[in-house]
Amino acid sequence: MTRRHTALRCAVALALCGCAADVALAQTAPTPAEGDSRWSLSVEALFASLKASPTPVAIVTDNYLDASGVNVLLGGGTVDTNVNAGLRVMAAYRIDDRMGVEFGGFYLPRRTTSASVSSTGQPGSIDLLLPFYDVTTQQENVTELSYWPDYRGSAQATFSNSLGGGEVNLSSSLWSHAGLHLDLLGGFRFLQLRESYTITTSSPYNPPNPADIWNTTDSFGARNRFYGLQVGARAVFEHGPWLGSVAAKIAFGSMQQRVSINGFLVTNDYTNYGATQVFPGGYFALPSNIGEHAQSVFATVPEATLNVGYRLTSNATVFIGYSFLRASNVARPGEQINRNINPTQTVSYGNDPPVSPVGPAQPTFSFATTDFWARTLNVGFAYRF
Numbered sequence: 097m098t099r100r101h102t103a104l105r106c107a108v109a110l111a112l113c114g115c116a117a118d119v120a121l122a123q124t125a126p127t128p129a130e131g132d133s134r135w136s137l138s139v140e141a142l143f144a145s146l147k148a149s150p151t152p153v154a155i156v157t158d159n160y161l162d163a164s165g166v167n168v169l170l171g172g173g174t175v176d177t178n179v180n181a182g183l184r185v186m187a188a189y190r191i192d193d194r195m196g197v198e199f200g201g202f203y204l205p206r207r208t209t210s211a212s213v214s215s216t217g218q219p220g221s222i223d224l225l226l227p228f229y230d231v232t233t234q235q236e237n238v239t240e241l242s243y244w245p246d247y248r249g250s251a252q253a254t255f256s257n258s259l260g261g262g263e264v265n266l267s268s269s270l271w272s273h274a275g276l277h278l279d280l281l282g283g284f285r286f287l288q289l290r291e292s293y294t295i296t297t298s299s300p301y302n303p304p305n306p307a308d309i310w311n312t313t314d315s316f317g318a319r320n321r322f323y324g325l326q327v328g329a330r331a332v333f334e335h336g337p338w339l340g341s342v343a344a345k346i347a348f349g350s351m352q353q354r355v356s357i358n359g360f361l362v363t364n365d366y367t368n369y370g371a372t373q374v375f376p377g378g379y380f381a382l383p384s385n386i387g388e389h390a391q392s393v394f395a396t397v398p399e400a401t402l403n404v405g406y407r408l409t410s411n412a413t414v415f416i417g418y419s420f421l422r423a424s425n426v427a428r429p430g431e432q433i434n435r436n437i438n439p440t441q442t443v444s445y446g447n448d449p450p451v452s453p454v455g456p457a458q459p460t461f462s463f464a465t466t467d468f469w470a471r472t473l474n475v476g477f478a479y480r481f
Contacts, residue, residue, distance in 0.1 A: 140476030142182040148174035151430035161227040177207040201262030208256040217248035228437040232455040249299040261287040275334040287322040293429035314378035316429040317356040324349020339405040351395035353427040377442030384457040395425040434459035
């Protein structure tokens with residue numbers, strides 16, 4: 097057995113769609129009797145604040161997790177990438193003075209953030225410990241990422257996310273008088289939220305021990321896709337060159353969740369410090385939970401938007417706005433980590449290869465779901481032609 101023993105010694109919107117309200121600023125007037133403009137197009141810059149992703153499992157501590165005065169050095173909280181910037185493009189076609197079609201989509205590119213902790217393994221340095229609940233002993237345990245004076249260590253938790261989606265709506269004019277227009281909306285919405293939470297560690301020997309490699313990776317990815325039908329209403333008010341719109345929509349449909357788990361150890365400790373070997377299983381992603389996991393659940397996506405615009409010309413409008421959107425059922429990667437561990441499954445916990453698992457196959461996988469919200473400021477330009 098190597099020195100990696102398990103005793104103290106041994107991380108849609110989602111949509112962000114103020115879509116209908118944004119296009120409405122370009123759609124209002126003229127009617128067919130007043131002009132031939134039927135198409136309108138809007139382009140917006142988005143600045144989104146997303147609900148932080150839960151990362152409840154402590155990754156690195158300075159003592160056993162149930163010890164008095166233990167400090168959590170990495171993990172055990174939430175993580176976010178705010179502010180996320182993106183782009184939305186919407187278009188609308190007015191069929192007649194009552195009916196219209198609106199469609200478009202948005203994209204928030206992938207954004208990443210990370211946090212890390214390290215120790216030199218030199219005199220006076222802190223020992224970095226990865227805590228877990230050991231199902232073979234039914235008690236809290238740790239494995240060492242650094243241990244004075246034998247080896248130094250580091251750990252990094254990296255979170256990334258991206259958002260995208262689109263929608264198609266039919267609009268029907270319900271009432272129009274003295275600059276106030278009321279519309280009914282109905283259509284289809286697609287949303288996608290992608291997130292990943294990756295934990296990497298490195299624990300190489302300190303001199304005069306041989307130079308070696310001991311690197312682990314635990315990767316948890318979550319993809320949520322929503323497909324649903326939506327209904328809503330919109331009010332648009334005009335006063336001179338100024339326009340304002342308020343819209344509320346709610347979509348009902350299926351949230352298709354997929355969680356991908358992978359983990360492995362890269363080391364040359366078993367080749368006389370020569371060529372590296374790759375062993376399945378990190379610290380939280382082990383053979384018992386590694387793989388693809390999928391389910392579909394019912395979800396709702398309500399959304400409210402507010403926009404204020406100013407007409408530069410009869411066809412061109414600039415506007416700013418705010419939207420709030422909530423999704424009722426999403427899987428977020430940090431919540432998929434199960435810290436109930438059978439350390440005999442993998443070499444990472446200090447077992448000489450080949451491993452011989454003993455005891456329950458833990459960690460197991462089960463979906464953990466929560467809600468998600470997005471608050472977005474948008475600045476845009478709309479043109480009618």
